[in-house]
Amino acid sequence: MFDFSQFPFWSLAIIPLAIVFLWLLFRTKQSHKRQQSTLSSEYFKGLNYLLNDEQGKALDVFVKLVESNWDTIDTHFTLGKIYRKNGEMDKAIKIHQGLIGRPSLPEQYRCKILLELGYDYLGAGWFDRAEGLFKEVLIQDEKSTEARHNLILIYQQEKNWFKAIEIAVDLYSENPDETGPMIAHYYCELAEISKLKGDVSQLENYSKKALHYDDACVRASIIMADQIKATGDDKKAIALYETIESQDVESIILVIDSLSECYENLSSQDKLYDYLLALQHRHKNLFLQNHIAGVLEKSQGSRAAIVYLTDEIKRQPTLSGMQKLISYKQEEIDSDRVFSDLAVVMSVLQKDKxxxxxxxxxxxxxxxxxxxxxxxxxxxxxxxxxxxxxxxxx
Ligand SMILES: [Zn+2]
Known part of the structure; x- marks a missing residue:
């Protein structure tokens, strides 16, 4: 009988491992009755080593067991996953390296072990080693979706956009809905690098490729519209910014200031007001009241903005709308103590927004x-x- 009070904290962490092992052992026992006795005693021996934190001895036992019966390999995968989940990558690596190095390893398990070892290295932050293993999987199984997905994640992490695109394009025909937006973002990354280099032609080229793989790519539209705005073609920029409504309407908030600037450059405050009002009408879940109030303030003065906001806040109360209204009121009645106090309260509430x-x-x-x-x-x-x-x- 164990006296747990005498064991350090790590011993208690082993208990879930022991439960999983016992359960897997029970399954093994059901399907391999003839080997029951030997396996059980060996498993308990390994389990005992685990409980005593003698990882090396435990692994020796389990590796010998799997060699005598490769059907028990799932037990090793489960143990590896538990170690990985607990952040004990070195132990997970030892398990999988122990398996891959066995001369008797049946070929059917090789890819699975390489994948598991790749996950261990990913968890440990050794991307170059993980990359090598996932590539090895592809040599044996060129259609392995799991290996290709993991290679994409590695290249994404390393910001190696060309390599990420190469693999993702390969997956595109199999799953365009999931892979298309990813490829689009990789091209947007390249477009932004081109922007920093001042290479407008490449910026346009990559943005168009992004939209080819995902026509709802808001980021590509923004990159292109910002570029056109920078050249002074405000009308064309407005047209591009406004396409975002059909791509992902919530994201229009990201460009509302740039869009407003374009209208202002064209001295078309009235058209901006009409557009924002119509947009708000079409999409009730958008909160454009402060932007509309700002346009009214510039074109008709703060009184018009106050009248509009007072009305709107009754219909659609928002913290930012109320804060904006209070700031207008403060300007109008400069010495009003009530509004000064309210402004402080609202700024505190807004702080957590x-x-x-x-x-x-x-x-x-x-x-x-x-x-x-x-x-x-x-x-x-x-x-x-x-x-x-x-x-x-x-
Ligand atoms: Zn998230």
Whole structure:
């Protein structure tokens, strides 16, 4: 009988491993009754080594066991995954290296072990070794989707966009919906590098390729529209910015300032007002009230902006809308104490406002990312506006 109080903390962490092993052992016992006795005693021996944190001895036992019966290999994969999940990459690597080095290894398991070892190296941050293993998988199975996906992730991490494109294009015909947006972003990365180099021709070339693989690629439209805006062709830039509405309407918030500048350069405040009003009408979930108020302020003065905002906030209350209204009121009645106090309260509430949120993993940020730094997905970070549902405006 174990007295757990005498064992250090790591011993308790082994308990889930022991449970998994016992369960797998039970399954093994069901299907291999003739070998039951030998396997059970050897497994318990290995398990005992694990409980005593004698990893080397435990691995020796398990590797010998698998050599006598390769049907038990799933047990090793499970153990490797548990170690990897716990961040113990060295132990996971030892397990998989032990398997791959066995002369009796049946060929059917080779790719699976190489993939698992590749995951171990990825987890340990050894991308060059992982790359080598995934390439080795492709030599044996050129259609391995898993190996190609992992190579893409490695090249993405290394910002080697050409290599990432080469593999992703290979996968495109099999799964265009998933792979198309990825390829589009790789071309956008190249377009942004071209922009830094001042190579407009390549910028356009890569942006067009991005749109070829994903016609809803907002990033490519923004890169092209920004470039055209920089040349002074505001009309063409406006047309491009406005295509974002059909690509992904929420992302129009990303370009609303640039779009407004183009209209202002053309002295077309009235057209901007009409456009924003129509956009708001078409998409009730967009919060454009502050932008519309800003246009009204410039064209008709702050009184018009106050009238508009007062009305809008009753219909669609937002913290930013209320803060904007209070700032207008403060300017109008400079010495009003009530509005000064309210402004302080609103700025405190606004401080916690999240500007962008990942729709896949919930990551919150005040900086926009095309690739979520938390879940590593493209296009999942969207503008998000906090609505004060607890505020009741009469
Ligand atoms: Zn995310």
């Amino acid at each position: 999240v500007e962008y949120r990942c729709q896949k993993c919930g990551f919150n940020t005040n900086t926009h990312y095309w690739l979520c730094p938390s879940c590593n997905r493209w296009d999942s970070v969207k503008p998000g506006i906090l609505q004060p549902e607890h505020l009741h405006i009469i």
